[in-house]
Amino acid sequence: MTTADAGSDDTAAPTTAAATAAPATPAAPATTATAVARVPGPPGHPLVGSLFDLTRRPLKTYLAARREYGDVVRFTAGPPGLRAEFFMVFSPEGAHQVLGTEAANFRKENNFYAELRTTVGNGLLTSQDAEYLRQRRLIQPLFTRRRVDGYVNAIALESAALAERWRAVPDGVVDASQEMSRFALRTVSRILFGTDVEAAVEVVGRCFPVLSQYVLDRGFAPVLLPRSWPTAANRRGAAARRELYEVCDGIIAERAVRATRGDGGGGGEGAGRADGPVSDDLLELLTRARGEDGERLDPAELRDQVLVFLLAGHETTATSMAFALHLLAKHPQERRLAREEADAVLAGREPTAADLDALPYLTRVLKEAMRLYPAATQVGRRVVAETVIGGYRIPAGAQVIVAPWVAHRHPDHWEEPxxxxxxxxxxxREKERHRFAWYPFGAGPRACIGQHFSMLESVLSLGVLLREFDVDVIDRGVRLGQGITLEVNSPMRIRLTSRG
Known part of the structure; x- marks a missing residue:
């Protein structure tokens, strides 16, 4: 997840090409003996610091800050007396330190994560320490490659349904961002809930945007009003949270009733493959998950995990797929190569999990889309003990943000970024690069547990869509914004031509 301020930017304009285990004990924080205490950064406005730049054009502001001040930059924002200070880290080496070698010294403790915990619960995304390790041990077996591959039938079902719907679009024009958001939400809901998918999709699609904005506004508010105050924002947030909780609690309770009656779980059409290694949906597997000592997730914990999977499992994947389609629509040569691969591998049949390895070019397209447009543009942490990053002393208690948006464009690691x-x-070429030069799924001991699922869903579904349609771009430039994840704030239309 990201700890981004709201704002908007024009996209970059890329041109065509020429032709999990338990966390290890982190290293001790770096010595401060020879570090420089004063971190460089923009002076900002005397009254509000860099507030306007950070809220109006954050992505461009970060790129400009790296060019002018280097890989570690100090920002201040807000009026005197309420001014916040934070340090942005742009280099892959710095990200490696924050998320990897010194991960225990950088905690998920800031106002944003506090608001997120209160709103969607203390699941894998927000939990820490012993509670995080407990949850990870219970849930990790559900995200092995074998388990995830069992959900390919749900991906195939929703991909076919989307293609059928697209064939009925009168003028062949669709908004890639909106379409991929709807598709990813339906797919993750089907994998979570099986045949109960329709009960969740409408509520989640309507309530999550409200809650995301509510969390964002409160997470970065200079003065935080109590949630109990009857403000318009509090009422909207409470209503959306209540409705979302009710639908999840209702499905979980119904599963408990079914289990008591012996009716089984939510498996069936669109959950796991009936003839494959898994036949139950993810909620059923979460319900049955047991630790070594027999511990299990109670209903409230089940809901917390479900909400995290819904949030993280559809917004990030939707962003990656939308930009992959957008970029292919803009670049005919790359589109032709991807389409030829999809035709050769997926000719006349549904995709299988084994097809992921058989679609290397489309996988590279997706990775490049995630490089240019990472769903999590930045990731925030709080420093526990004073440390040194890039030769600069970072004090205990400071807020540190690593930025995939900038690292993915760092000229020291990417030619013509x-x-x-x-x-x-x-x-x-991947072997030659620093392993933290590209980290759209985070990295280190808190890396996203759903990486393989996201890649499987994205590559296979894009392959199906390219097999069925040729795509051409309408909106070449797209306005971007920073919410909890990267936002598209203008139309991202593409024109579809059925391939028969």
């Missing part, structure tokens, strides 16, 4: 070139992710 604004150019769209899927072949950057050829295996031999």
């Amino acid at each position: 604004d150019r769209f070139d899927p072949d950057r992710f050829l295996p031999e």
Whole structure:
């Protein structure tokens, strides 16, 4: 997840190419003996610091800050007496330190994470320490490659339904961002709830945007009003949270009743493959999950995990798929190569899990889309003990933000960083790069547990859509914003031509 301020930016304009285990004990914080105490950064306005730049054009502001001040930059924002200070880390080496080697010294403790915990519960995304390790041990077996591959039938079902709906669009024009958001939400809901998918999709699609904005506004408010005060924002947030909780609690309670009657879980059409290694939906597996000592998730914990999977499992995947389609629509040569691969691998049949490895070019397209447009543009942490990043002393208690948006464009690691070139992710070229030069799923001991699921869903569904349709771009430039994840704030229309 991201700890982003709201704002908007024009997209970059990439041009075409020429042709989990338990966390290890982190290293001790770096010595401060020779570190520079004063971190450089923009002076900002005397009254509000860099507030306007950070809220109106944050993505451009971060890129400009790296160019002018280097890989560690100090920002201040807000009026005197309420001014916040934070440090942004732009280099892959710095991200490696924050998320990897010193991960225990950088905690998920800030106003944003506090608001997120209160709103969607203390699931894998927000929990820490012993509680996080407990949850991870219970849930990790549900996200092995074998388990995740069992959900390919749900992906195939929703991909086919989307293609059928697209064939009925009168003028062949769709908004890639809106379509992929709807598709990803339906897919993750089907995998979570099986045949109960329709009960959740409408409520989640309507309530999550309200809650996301509510969390964002409160997470970065200079003065935080109590949630009990009857403000318009509090009422909207409470109503959306209540409705979302009710639908999840209702499905979980119904599963408990079914289990008591011996009716089984929510497996069936669109959950796992009936003839494959898994036949139950994810909620059923979560309900049955047991630790070594027999511990299990209670109903409230089940709801917390479900809400995290719904939030993180559809917004990030939708962003990646939308930009992959958008970029292919803009670049005919890359589109042709991806389409030819999809035709050869998926000709006349539904996709299978084994097809993921058989679609290397489309996988590279997706990785390049996630490089240029990472769903999590930045990731925030609080420093526990004073440390050194990039030669600068960072005090205990400071807020530190690593920024995939900038690291993915860092000129020391990416040649012509604004150019769209899927072949950057050829295996031999990936081996040459710093492993934190690309981290759209986070990294280190808190890396996203659903990486394989996201790649499986994205690559296979894009393959199906490219097999069925040719795509051409209408809106070449797209306005971006920063919410909890990267936002598209203008139309992202593409024109579809059925391939028969």
